[in-house]
Amino acid sequence: MSTKDTIKQRTLLGTPGAGGRGLGRPVVLNREKTVVKPEKIEKGEEENELRFINREIDELKKEFYDLKLVSNERDVEEVIESQIQVLDDPELREKIREMIEEQHYKAIYAVFSSFNDYIQILENSGAKWLNDRTVDIISIRDQLIDLIRNHQPRELDADNAVIFAVELSPTEMVKLSKLNPAGIVSQKGGLTSHMVILAQSLGIPCVIGADWHLIKPERFESVLIDGDVGSVLFDPTDKIIDEFEEYQQNQYRKEKLALKWAEEENKTRCGKSFTIRGNIEFVNELPRLSTRGASGVGLLRTETILFESKDFDVQTQIEFYRQVAQASGDHPVIIRLFDAGGDKLPDNHEEEHNPFLGWRGIRMLLDSPDLLRQQYEAILKVSAEFPGRIKILVPMISHIEQINRSKEILKEVKNKLSKEKVLFDDTIPFGIMIEVPGIALMASEAADMVDFFSIGTNDLTQYMLAVDRGNGKISSLYQPGHPSVWRIINRVIKVCRDKDLPLSVCGEMASNPLYAACFMGMGLNDLSMTTNSIPAVKSMLCTHDMSEFRQLAWSVLKAKTYTEVELLFTEWQKKVELQQ
């Protein structure tokens, strides 16, 4: 056998379920099939048998309530709540009673058979979500039967273990999460199953759809699971374990730092305040947003709903926007219109020669007015529920006419909603992305037409320098810190200051603490970035003075080359570190 085969054998690929990495012993969760024989009771024992089963059901309900008490996640509580409802189901209870009192079956068989009636209907229905729920109902049935049989469920030694299961019910998942597992690998389970939703909110790395049976996980000593890519590695080499440990140390440090900085006030050492918001794409990024101390969502990417949702409609959008707004407390949520095109193309789209210079962002939306109208409608409807907090951001504006046309369509949608007596925030702020140099140079004119600007540094860099950032041959020429990028940003900042127009920056430049310092020095103090970068940026801004930032910005704006700019940053950092 070649080395390549050995490596292949040791890696198992599945679908990423919940992110993060974990290392631990493999533990296989075997669930025996529950079998109950149809045994009968003697005449006269019915009442006793009925009292007995009601007591057992109450006992299991109590276990569920206890589980609910210790969980602080709403998702988890809702799941357990519905499990309690199953035990309280009047029809189910009536079936059980009838089987005992009128047909004289033993309580255990009455439970088994009554549950099975429903399980069979659900299994035959063919609806996918119902199949997911059948697992839950089978698990409630088996827990009740174990209780009647007085089976102590085998104590699972899950501490720091990677659990291999065919699938897991929500209760099993919640119980498991208390045992501190390193990760979960399941054979079945969809991305919408309770198992995955819970793993995400409980922070357990999870890989689904991985057929692990043939590998026999028990044979191995350790397993490394990567929930971000969906891989499971058996008996990783020492080098990989070292890498993992370093990763874990890093995660730990980051977490500690994040919590420390989240509580600090957003003020520089000299007292100048600034704003930090998160760039968000998925609902499951939201919990981290508040723990990292972000003041709302500076950029909500919406393309994913366009690509992922098969039965895409206004309602799907409304639900997504609402969830984000609800999770953002009192802070604003800036919703960027679908930025599809470029490297983010729908499957059925024809290829373009220069996708980055092609049919994307507002260009695509203005050619697909129905799509744009739907998105406006969804945003407006949600804005009524969160007055003053929702803002609209238009991507890829290159021509003034596009601003006019986008606003006209917004007005049309507003008129339509008014006629239908649908409530919305009539003063909803309307802003544009500054990411094309052509519009950056027209900033003064554009500023008179909109309520705010947001600078998208990634695209601005690629268009300023005419460098396709996906092209490996010229990747070294893609330099967000290029002097021309700083100069054009500074120009936009000046326009906004003169016109008193709110300006923020979103994009990778804001995530770099040194670049964030430079933005502050230029007078731009509203930054939006990936949630993970917030602690580092915040610590940089809180621990220095505006005079330091200004001195940095001033020298950067005078620089002639990218190398010069980078050198200025390294020297500045050395200098400020020495002063501390």
Added chain:
Amino acid sequence: MIKKKVKVLNEAGLHARPSSILVKTASQFKSDLFIEMYGYRINGKSILGLMTLAAEKGSEMELIMDGPDEEEAMEAVTELFENKFKTA
């Protein structure tokens, strides 16, 4: 006894969470609730029964409320359907 026709408006249909909310709401009232769909009749306070309906978006069903507080109960349950099972 009062009857009312309703339609499932929420995207995902009457799946676990909406069923759970419906049962919770219906159980707060003394009146019995029955739901009829495609000739089936289920107890509206039974979560298992509701799930077996497998009602998708657009499904129409008839609510039958019977009891001392039927008006009030009907209003509360219909509202759930109209609000797509959003609870405050």
